[in-house]
Amino acid sequence: MTDCRIVDVMENDGTPVIPPVLTVAVETRVAAAPQCTSTAAELATLRSINARLLREVAALREREAHALRLADRDGLTGLYNRRRMSELLTAAIAEAAREGHQLGLLFIDLDGFKRINDRYGHAAGDALLLAVVGRIATRARTGDLICRYGGDEFIVLLPRIPDREAALEVAAIIAARVALPCRVASEELRVTAAIGVSVYPEDGGTAAKLLERADAEMYRVKASADPADAPVMPTAPRRRSEDHLKPSW
Numbered sequence: 249m250t251d252c253r254i255v256d257v258m259e260n261d262g263t264p265v266i267p268p269v270l271t272v273a274v275e276t277r278v279a280a281a282p283q284c285t286s287t288a289a290e291l292a293t294l295r296s297i298n299a300r301l302l303r304e305v306a307a308l309r310e311r312e313a314h315a316l317r318l319a320d321r322d323g324l325t326g327l328y329n330r331r332r333m334s335e336l337l338t339a340a341i342a343e344a345a346r347e348g349h350q351l352g353l354l355f356i357d358l359d360g361f362k363r364i365n366d367r368y369g370h371a372a373g374d375a376l377l378l379a380v381v382g383r384i385a386t387r388a389r390t391g392d393l394i395c396r397y398g399g400d401e402f403i404v405l406l407p408r409i410p411d412r413e414a415a416l417e418v419a420a421i422i423a424a425r426v427a428l429p430c431r432v433a434s435e436e437l438r439v440t441a442a443i444g445v446s447v448y449p450e451d452g453g454t455a456a457k458l459l460e461r462a463d464a465e466m467y468r469v470k471a472s473a474d475p476a477d478a479p480v481m482p483t484a485p486r487r488r489s490e491d492h493l494k495p496s497w
Contacts, residue, residue: 356384379432392405412447444466
């Protein structure tokens with residue numbers, strides 16, 4: 249190990265000698281930033297990865313939208329389901345309250361559907377339901393909302409009606425249309441519709457109250473139905489003009 253000592257240097261007269269300051273020049277070097285040397289192949293790979301990620305994000309969003317649609321819709325008919333109709337009815341009531349207009353609610357139950365479903369099978373029953381839904385949709389007004397409330401039960405929401413008679417008129421039109429014979433496979437089948445009507449605000453100010461009143465009216469209509477109008481299966485072919493089955497308002 250080197251032995252380092254501090255030695256005082258003195259003049260002849262004993263005065264300390266101050267050594268000169270040693271100045272050292274230090275060269276400072278700044279490292280240059282690395283240059284981007286990506287090749288065309290690397291850029292193409294990055295673009296490909298980015299495109300794939302964008303496709304995956306788009307597919308994920310589509311799956312999410314599809315899941316939301318399934319949450320709101322009936323799987324067979326594509327109509328709004330009970331949960332979604334409850335939300336829409338509540339919103340429609342709030343709008344009617346703000347703007348001071350009436351709205352109608354139709355509660356539809358199909359008479360004879362269960363017997364047809366039991367006799368001809370679920371495939372025939374599904375086909376008949378789809379035919380009935382098509383008939384309801386073509387006789388409802390633009391802007392009306394249709395819901396499959398249960399197996400053979402449907403709700404039609406009628407926003408902005410002038411009075412109860414207007415809702416009763418739509419109900420009569422739908423009932424007449426549904427009662428027409430329907431050909432399923434090689435059979436001509438027929439169901440009828442018992443329809444209860446409720447009107448906001450006369451029959452209630454909440455979705456639950458309107459549904460309860462329309463349901464009660466539906467059962468009243470069902471109980472008072474003429475036995476001669478009971479559905480039969482199969483029915484003889486019958487033709488009827490439908491020109492009169494249109495709302496007058």
